Amino acid sequence: MTMRFLPAVIFLGTFALRWSVEAGKCPRVCSCDSTKLTVACVDKNLTEVPSTIDEITVKLDLKHNNLQVLPRGAFMRTPYLTHLNLQRCNIVKVKEGAFRMLGRVVSLNLAHNKIDILYQESFDGLSSLKELQLDHNRVEEIQPGAFMQLGSLNMLALTHNQLVYIPNMAFQGLQNIKWLRLSHNSINNLAPEAFASLFTLTRLSLDHNELQFFPTQAMTRPREVTRLDLSHNPMIYLGEESISMAKLTHLYLDHMSLQDLSEQALSQAPMLSHLDLSHNQLHYLDPLSGPKKLVSLNLTANPIYCSCYMRPLRNWASRGGVKLLGACAGPPHLSEEPLRAVAAVDMRCRSKGDQLKDEFEEEEEKMPAVSSTPTAKPKGNVKCPVNCDCDIEAQHATCENGGHTKVPRGFPAKTQLLDLRSNRFHDIPANSFPGTSQVISLHLEFCKIHQLAGGAFRGMKSLFYLYLSDNDLTSLDPEAFSGAPELSYLHLEGNRLAQFPGSALRLLPSLFVLHLERNAISKLEPAGLLSSVTPKLRELYLTNNTIRTIARGALDSALLGKLHLDANQLTDVPIDAISNAPNLEELNLSQNRILSVGPDAFKPVSQSLKWLYMDQMNMEKMSQDSLASLGPGLKALTLKGNQLKELPDLSFLTGLEVVDLQDNPLLCDCTLLPLRRWMDNVSLEVGATCGHPPVLKGQKIRNLDLFKSCTSDSSSTSDRKGLVAPAQVKVKKAKLNSVKAPGVKAKPGKNNVKQPKQTKKKPQRKPVAATVTKKKKVITVKTV
Ligand SMILES: *[C@@H]1O[C@H](CO)[C@@H](O)[C@H](O)[C@H]1NC(C)=O
Ligand SMILES: *[C@@H]1O[C@H](CO)[C@@H](O)[C@H](O)[C@H]1NC(C)=O
Numbered sequence: 001m002t003m004r005f006l007p008a009v010i011f012l013g014t015f016a017l018r019w020s021v022e023a024g025k026c027p028r029v030c031s032c033d034s035t036k037l038t039v040a041c042v043d044k045n046l047t048e049v050p051s052t053i054d055e056i057t058v059k060l061d062l063k064h065n066n067l068q069v070l071p072r073g074a075f076m077r078t079p080y081l082t083h084l085n086l087q088r089c090n091i092v093k094v095k096e097g098a099f100r101m102l103g104r105v106v107s108l109n110l111a112h113n114k115i116d117i118l119y120q121e122s123f124d125g126l127s128s129l130k131e132l133q134l135d136h137n138r139v140e141e142i143q144p145g146a147f148m149q150l151g152s153l154n155m156l157a158l159t160h161n162q163l164v165y166i167p168n169m170a171f172q173g174l175q176n177i178k179w180l181r182l183s184h185n186s187i188n189n190l191a192p193e194a195f196a197s198l199f200t201l202t203r204l205s206l207d208h209n210e211l212q213f214f215p216t217q218a219m220t221r222p223r224e225v226t227r228l229d230l231s232h233n234p235m236i237y238l239g240e241e242s243i244s245m246a247k248l249t250h251l252y253l254d255h256m257s258l259q260d261l262s263e264q265a266l267s268q269a270p271m272l273s274h275l276d277l278s279h280n281q282l283h284y285l286d287p288l289s290g291p292k293k294l295v296s297l298n299l300t301a302n303p304i305y306c307s308c309y310m311r312p313l314r315n316w317a318s319r320g321g322v323k324l325l326g327a328c329a330g331p332p333h334l335s336e337e338p339l340r341a342v343a344a345v346d347m348r349c350r351s352k353g354d355q356l357k358d359e360f361e362e363e364e365e366k367m368p369a370v371s372s373t374p375t376a377k378p379k380g381n382v383k384c385p386v387n388c389d390c391d392i393e394a395q396h397a398t399c400e401n402g403g404h405t406k407v408p409r410g411f412p413a414k415t416q417l418l419d420l421r422s423n424r425f426h427d428i429p430a431n432s433f434p435g436t437s438q439v440i441s442l443h444l445e446f447c448k449i450h451q452l453a454g455g456a457f458r459g460m461k462s463l464f465y466l467y468l469s470d471n472d473l474t475s476l477d478p479e480a481f482s483g484a485p486e487l488s489y490l491h492l493e494g495n496r497l498a499q500f501p502g503s504a505l506r507l508l509p510s511l512f513v514l515h516l517e518r519n520a521i522s523k524l525e526p527a528g529l530l531s532s533v534t535p536k537l538r539e540l541y542l543t544n545n546t547i548r549t550i551a552r553g554a555l556d557s558a559l560l561g562k563l564h565l566d567a568n569q570l571t572d573v574p575i576d577a578i579s580n581a582p583n584l585e586e587l588n589l590s591q592n593r594i595l596s597v598g599p600d601a602f603k604p605v606s607q608s609l610k611w612l613y614m615d616q617m618n619m620e621k622m623s624q625d626s627l628a629s630l631g632p633g634l635k636a637l638t639l640k641g642n643q644l645k646e647l648p649d650l651s652f653l654t655g656l657e658v659v660d661l662q663d664n665p666l667l668c669d670c671t672l673l674p675l676r677r678w679m680d681n682v683s684l685e686v687g688a689t690c691g692h693p694p695v696l697k698g699q700k701i702r703n704l705d706l707f708k709s710c711t712s713d714s715s716s717t718s719d720r721k722g723l724v725a726p727a728q729v730k731v732k733k734a735k736l737n738s739v740k741a742p743g744v745k746a747k748p749g750k751n752n753v754k755q756p757k758q759t760k761k762k763p764q765r766k767p768v769a770a771t772v773t774k775k776k777k778v779i780t781v782k783t784v
């Protein structure tokens with residue numbers, strides 16, 4: 001009693017408030033229930049948490065106030081709280097340690113405030129918290145470790161915020177999270193490890209964001225996810241093995257902009273039972289390989305054309321008991337027929353003659369047909385240039401292959417995707433896209449463009465993706481991109497650029513990904529080339545140019561994560577070029593002519609490098625310690641198709657998940673025993689065959705008998721001690737021989753699922769002695 005009395009007296013003295021003794025202390029503006037131990041101080045314009053709330057309160061409702069900043073220790077006096085409601089409190093900032101002492105709170109509602117940054121220790125102390133509502137704020141940044149102390153959290157709602165990018169490990173610490181809600185943000189990029197460490201997550205909501213590509217790699221990480229909602233994202237295509245999620249059962253891909261879907265897109269989603277593809281732009285669909293348990297496939301509101309091309313899907317669906325939802329959009333006689341009601345035999349493709357005749361008739365009937373079919377679009381009202389198609393609802397306009405020689409004008413004002421590929425524009429003069437300020441994605445591939453005038457895209461304030469691939473550009477006007485400041489993804493591959501277009505890129509402060517493959521760039525200079533023009537760049541693709549020289553520091557860049565320099569003419573590992581690239585994770589040097597790799601060649605990027613590709617370089621020698629500074633962080637190393645007889649020391653690389661040593665003339669003798677043991681131990685599928693001695697040529701190291709005659713000593717006493725096996729290699733799964741491009745397709749990673757082609761080769765997890773079962777000639781081993 002005294003304990004509860006004392007603060008009240010102080011409060012009374014200071015503010016002269018009344019309270020009822022029977023009801024315990026109750027701040028004047030609040031209403032309290034002393035039996036349920038609840039306090040509500042709702043809609044009172046409070047600027048701070050009342051200091052006289054009874055200590056034993058379990059539920060505190062402070063919604064609709066004006067708290068603005070939650071200071072450190074704001075709730076120190078109410079340690080028994082289990083429910084705290086701080087909705088609509090005008091909170092701008094939650095200071096570090098604001099919730100200290102609240103170890104019993106299970107539900108915290110911070111929705112409808114103005115929080116923009118989640119600081120590292122904002123939620124410290126909430127060790128029992130199960131539900132955290134942070135929706136309808138202005139969160140644009142999650143600092144590393146923000147959720148570190150929320151080990152009990154089941155549900156995190158971050159919907160309706162301003163997130164654009166989710167960094168690696170953003171949700172670290174959420175050891176019990178079940179449902180992560182990120183809907184209604186502006187997310188256009190997920191770091192590959194954004195969802196790493198979410199081992200209990202079963203449901204992930206990412207609908208209503210700006211993802212243009214399926215985030216394949218990021219999605220392989222939360223391996224227990226069964227429901228994934230990606231509806232209302234502007235994705236156009238899903239490629240092979242886009243979705244690599246072993247336990248996924250429900251996938252929502254509705255209301256996107258899908259125009260095509262590889263039949264292999266879901267080949268790595270074996271458990272999928274419900275797939276929603278409604279409200280897309282699919283004209284037809286192939287049977288989907290992968291899901292064996294598909295129950296329902298929703299194709300409602302797609303322009304499905306029920307010709308013979310749809311037959312395989314129809315047959316596949318009836319065979320597999322897949323419920324097909326949706327209707328045919330054409331041909332006219334099947335229009336609006338439910339897919340399920342149309343027999344496969346009625347899905348016909350006509351002979352050429354019939355087709356021409358029909359087309360002629362359709363042409364004749366066009367006007368009446370359109371007005372009499374209720375589904376036909378009211379084309380008359382839609383503003384759309386000739387030879388183009390404008391879909392108001394989808395906010396798409398396409399003039400693909402429309403025979404245009406000038407950029408057409410007069411698109412609907414709300415157009416977001418403008419597809420002009422395969423026309424013949426030759427040059428694009430200034431101000432070629434008036435009235436397209438809403439366009440996010442502009443396709444100009446295969447348009448024979450050889451010149452872009454300064455200001456060509458002026459006024460395209462929302463332009464985010466620009467595809468200029470496969471044109472004839474030899475250089476870029478420094479003002480070419482002026483007036484399109486949001487541009488983040490720029491595709492310039494397949495042109496004839498002879499120089500890195502540095503001056504033009506200066507106008508793109510947000511540039512994130514730059515594609516320059518298949519151009520004619522031969523050198524990269526001077527120092528600071530990248531950091532001075534595109535400081536935010538994350539991915540740079542320079543594959544298949546003629547790069548021979550790179551100035552020291554030319555590719556230094558604070559944020560660069562991916563660098564592809566493969567298929568160029570480099571003769572050395574260009575490590576000086578990236579001496580200051582602290583975030584570089586992926587480096588592809590394959591198909592250059594780098595004959596040797598010296599000691600400690602990757603030192604400047606050793607802290608960050610995860611994927612290193614050095615295939616087909618004619619490499620003859622790697623120093624024993626060439627990879628010495630790389631440690632457990634390295635996940636993939638490929639050295640396929642070189643001329644290596646010996647391998648460098650791999651023993652530090654205890655985090656490897658992918659190793660490809662195939663097609664090297666390795667010298668097979670007892671010095672390889674440690675490698676062989678390591679291979680067995682880690683059950684990595686290490687593709688490696690012998691090149692020497694001649695009698696063993698072509699044999700897989702995995703199948704070799706010879707090790708039976710080696711003693712452990714014969715290797716450890718050898719001079720070539722480089723092949724000492726790592727003492728403790730922790731590798732979760734057998735990996736692949738062939739490495740896929742990360743981020744594009746299934747990424748070999750911790751939780752990666754094996755691909756069908758490779759599954760046949762089961763990893764071998766047998767001790768050396770046990771593998772030597774076949775009777776073979778014992779080989780006498782030459783010492784080197
Ligand atoms: C709420 O409090 C703020 C500052 O304490 C004051 O400026 C504002 O007028 C108050 N609003 C209402 C509706 O009482
Ligand atoms: C199929 O999609 C339509 C349109 O999005 C939706 O209304 C309907 O509920 C879906 N049906 C099923 C079974 O998911």
Ligand SMILES: *[C@@H]1O[C@H](CO)[C@@H](O)[C@H](O)[C@H]1NC(C)=O
Nearest residue numbers: 494518543544545566567591
């Ligand atoms: C490089 O480009 C040429 C011409 O486009 C193509 O034939 C070749 O296959 C490409 N090589 C690589 C490694 O991509």
Ligand SMILES: *[C@@H]1O[C@H](CO)[C@@H](O)[C@H](O)[C@H]1NC(C)=O
Nearest residue numbers: 677678681725726727728729
């Ligand atoms: C194999 O793994 C075990 C346990 O992880 C380890 O103790 C042993 O040293 C490893 N052997 C080799 C040859 O890597």
Ligand SMILES: *[C@@H]1O[C@H](CO)[C@@H](O)[C@H](O)[C@H]1NC(C)=O
Nearest residue numbers: 566567588590591740741742
């Ligand atoms: C690396 O470059 C080679 C050669 O161009 C290419 O075949 C391979 O797919 C690339 N690997 C990755 C992961 O990008």
